[in-house]
Amino acid sequence: MAGIAAPGAAAAGPESELPAGKGFMVWLDRKAWRDFIVAIPYVWLLFFFLLPFFIVFAMSFARSLIAIPPFEYNAQWPYIVFDNYERLFTDARYLQAYLISIFNAAVATVLCLIIGYPMALGIARARGAWRNILLLLVILPFWTSFLLRVYAWIGLLSNNSWFNRGLTSLYNTVFGVFGTINNVPMMNTNFAVVLIIVYSYLPFMILPLYANLEKLDYTLNEAAMDLGSKPWQVFKDVTLPLSVPGIIAGALLVFIPASGELVIPTLVGRADNPMIGRMINDEFGLVRDWPMASTISVALLVLLVVPIMIYNNMAMRAEGARN
Amino acid sequence: MNAQDTIPAPAKPAWLDPSAKPFIRIDAVTKQFGPFTAVNNVSLDIFKGELFALLGGSGCGKTTLLRMLAGFEQPTKGRVFIDGQDMTDIPPYERPVNMMFQSYALFPHMSVEKNVGYGLKHERMTDAQRKDRVKAMLDLVQLTPLAQRKPHQLSGGQRQRVALARALARQPKLLLLDEPLGALDKKLREQTQFEIMNIQEKTGITFVVVTHDQEEAMTLATRIAVMDQGEIRQTGTPTEIYEFPRSRFVADFIGSINLCDGTVNRTGGGKAVVACEAWNAEVTVACDDALSVGSKVSVAVRPEKIAIDRHKPASGLNILAGKVMDLGYFGKDSLYRVKLQGNTLVRVNRVNERRASEGERVADWEDDVYLSFDPSAAILLRE
Ligand SMILES: Nc1ncnc2c1ncn2[C@@H]1O[C@H](COP(=O)(O)OP(=O)(O)OP(=O)(O)O)[C@@H](O)[C@H]1O
């Protein structure tokens, strides 16, 4: 190409526009620009994730006190104290909060998967126009404020709502012989927390699953069917194993934010048995024990980084298998 | 040559035997996608042990017809019978049919061995039998050393062989191949064509092969169906299709041919004399059936059936004068494009049977030449 272009460029003369335009393109195409664009997210992560995390991490080794700022470091070498970590492992409240968080998040993740997988598969297999409509329906709830939707749920679940009264009378007519009830206790239970987490995070399960399932080559299913597999066997042998990356991505997108969820457990959860997000919030705001809040955060992060690393590892292996 | 090398005279082929029962009967099948008709009222009989080719241009409905045989598409109208059984409403997993997909459709998460053995999961056989069958299949396509690889670790040709082995493993009564060699280069293609023919002979399975490559169809097939716009234009052996096309479409589609419209002037003695306007000549063509004088027909002559010479032949019919406009030298043969007086170009193919330097050629650029062909070499087409 260059050999052909060179005489033309020479003939056009030094006054021509072409070399200048080319110069701009060359300037625009410089490697430095590409590096710059690639660097932006890293810089972003550095300033808005790594640096704040380092502050939190550092603060977790301080001691709280009533002052501004409300913490101090040890006056002598090694300047840091491990009191907070000691408390974290000895005070049963923290351990319990972690367990209940992980439990709620895990149950919600499994439920999201059970509900979301058929939906994602249905959308992926739907025809063109339908597919877009169904996807839109999945995303539509995001157009209403998240808080508003949680309050709407409170309106449904609370003891004297029409929904609760309806459930109560249904129970009383069916199981009345075993004794009647005045209402179905749903507010301030783990049930409510899991229910609303499932409701809120379902799209985060459906969307990555859909992206994965939509890419699957349907001729593979036909090939399996051609080789004698009935539809459910085709699903088990082909669709399910090939959608594992989508399942993992969806599960992480639900599990990680759900285990640190603050708003939902605060509004509908049990006050005596809080999830970890609420714990951090209370330590930070109510108790003003910033070092303890930091310690819990660090522990939560460590707890969550492990599954992410496992996922990355698996994704990388799957990627290697594909290329 | 010893006795073993001689090919035994083939028995009378089944398609010529009116009492033979077809193995596959496609009975007036139509397939519509919305308002669009992909396959239009196709009827076809295919016999046991045939290697049948569906040939046609892109989008003419070959894959759709094949998918109806496999059970992936339901005919809008008509019935499909395989081995005497009505298969129209039978789902794909219950048909004694296996298909090799155009894209191979190998399972990416399974090894070569697992891919080949997949269909055997549903067969009633012991694990040892299953293992043996997979091994036999891998031997057949010469992939035993690669048994543990995943599809993405194979070359295109190897993948294609895995797909073939997988489709053969269940020993189906009917094997469908959708452009099996589309992705291969010329050499591998020819090699695999012979491999497929070998396997077909060894197993005796009936093959239906879709292709848009006419050479491939000619080499592989016992019979060919030429399709166009969802309809079958002609069914016949490769020789029939090439030498005795029944319509302009088929004549034009297979190989290259010189076509000219004309009017019948006289008939008699198994011959018809046609006035060909574009060639500016009266052409005598052998013709068996009665033709009425004045009817519109086309005359078609294959390039290799036309003789070319600088000197006018002393006698004979169908002599056309022209000038060489173009000459393509291909080594074993040469292609001449000759402009007739009527300004039409005629393609002539001549085998270079003698060694000749450039000056000694039969004809050269700008030479005035005479073309001639025998009445029996020309084809009279009424469609
Ligand atoms: N599911 C479908 N919906 C609508 N139209 C379809 C569908 N499948 C095929 N067609 C149409 O039917 C026609 C025949 O398609 P088919 O795949 O059978 O062609 P083909 O002969 O195999 O062509 P090619 O050689 O390009 O593979 C095409 O015009 C195609 O657009």
Ligand SMILES: [Mg+2]
């Ligand atoms: Mg096709």
